[in-house]
Amino acid sequence: MTKEKNMDPKEFDLKPGENEQYKPVKADLVCPHCKKKSTMTLRACVNVSLHPEEKEQVLDGSFFQYTCPSCGEKISVSYPILYDDMGKALMIYLLPDETEVALEKLNAQQSSWSEDMLKAAKVCTMRAVRNINELCEKIKIYDAELDDRYVELTKAFVFAQFIKQQPGFQAVQVLYDRQNGDDGLVIMGKDGKTLWVSWPEGLYDEVINMFSERIGSGEGTAYELIDANWSMKILAGKP
Template sequence: MSSISTKPFTCPECGHKGEFKMYNSVNVTLDPKLKDRVLNGDIFDWTCPKCGESLSVRYNLLYHDMDNKFQIYYSPTECERLNKKMNEMLAKYPGMRKTVRTVDSLNALREKIYVFEEGLNDIAIELSKLFLKNVEKESIEPNSELRFEQLIVYGKDTPKEQLLFRKIIDNQPQKGMILLEKIYYDNFVKDIATNDNFKMRNYCETIDEEWIYNHI
């Protein structure tokens, strides 16, 4: 089940003292309706019952998908602490080991959900994004990020697959999208299998562009 706690909250606009319902954990297998609230971000929103002021409050949240066997901890400031905590716990309880990651942004949380729902390797996805930034310099702005969104299958007689990435600028998704033939991703998966630098040393880590650069 999902875990909820209610905490006192004061409206910064009018000073009204109210309550904020925070989800400590979200189990989208048992509470599937919460998935969309995580993806669109309104699970972090609060509206003052007195003045109507709306704001977004970022707090630590565990996203748990039992069907696809992964957990993602979203924490804006405590990923390092959570990695240590989870690794200590998973070392003691092998039966709890599954795909576990930490992320520090909502865009990263969304991406991990998309990646693991497709059954993909997030390290290979990060390598794919770096590859695209290098070969698609003319269409990818220097200040933009890439976010994996879905796996596309096209062609009837000889179906082929592509990875779809969306451009993100200033944390906002753009209309521009970049496609990558899945064969490039598959090659990165093979590289990971034979390159010890890209093998995870812990059960829970923050897999992002910085992690890749630290392991090249």
């Protein structure tokens, strides 16, 4: 897992779909290695429909990698950025700093969106994520043509089973992945150990059958945090 340094530039007021707003922003960065200050350019948006090569860079982490000009240290820098895949009607906002607060602010900006933008938002899947790993997870889920809401619920069942078999295992992150054609979970432990658990055959479809009525089609126009907390609320039967 990459260590991330969070940046929170003040100049973020974004309306998805309005590309002229997506101007790069300069930000100062203090190198964690040599402590020297340098200026890096932060992007406000990754549009992988226009720049497909950038999708690979996001997935392999190079998109967020910055090389310190003083000492050459490679630093993974995460900051608010919109990942926009028009082909998949998927918009994912990375909000690494105070995610819930930032999300509320972002959704409050909707009152100033144009009619066209609101129409686009209705057909798009709109998500917020806390870190680069979660951003990559969402991309992989939609590449696998799955729905992240059912994936989160399936993760909860599979992880509960895993913990029964390995009590005391301290997981720091649990992420969906597809390996050798199998859907499953990458479970990262506190000790740095990473385990792979594949999903039981048919579980994902069973989860859809169990919950589709309850969670609906999800046609909102707000960015949503669909994560373990969300699935716990659904499993607890909360509205």
